[in-house]
Amino acid sequence: MSWTDERIATLKKMWEGGSTASQIAEELGGVSRNAVIGKAHRLGLKSRPSPVKANEKKKAAPKAKAPPKPAPKAAPKPPAPKAAAPAKPAAAPTPAPSAAVPSQPLPDKRPDLPKIVSVGPGGFLRQGPGDQQPPIPPAPPRRLVPAKPDPSIADKTSLLDLSDKVCRWPMGHPGEPDFHFCGEAVNPGFPYCVEHCGRAYQAQLPRGARRPPPPLPFGGPRVR
């Protein structure tokens, strides 16, 4: 198995979402727990729950060990100086536990995308430059809502349900009980549905208000 962008994205999501390396490895398939950890480090994301501090309270992870590894290791292993792990508390996206009554499940979407300026090549709506305040690169979405325990995940699109035919736009935070993906039919040729393409690919309209051939950002998304 190779580390495709998709798999890396999944790794990042789950890692940042609090999933353990074992779970991520199981999810990705074809890779070991160590592979996940190693890749995570190479990607720059590391630390978080320290090696041996907070222990998870779950026993639902039976480990499938297929390859018995005989390790005739005679190589002397120098006592690792144990490069001091930076005890930096990784910025956990933990939503503040709102002490408020949980009767309010979903504070509705935030007001977005009021104006439509033109239509992109894929058919999605393109926004004008004035419609966005901060830069929003292609994989941002983090709703600022606490969490909604109420809606049991019914037909939500889970990580396992992702395919090249459904919108991969994440809904909610990874790790939250109801984290899922949009799941709508994709805008053909894009990893997102039409609506989320409009959010993922925000074309930069020239100030002079012209330039017929609007280049797709990033040279266009990949499709697999």
Added chain:
DNA sequence: CCCTGATTCGC
């Protein structure tokens, strides 16, 4: 022992 992530190091 089980789990966890961290690190090393041969490939």
Added chain:
DNA sequence: GCGAATCAGG
């Protein structure tokens, strides 16, 4: 760059 082997704490 990859990941098995290994280390180390809970």
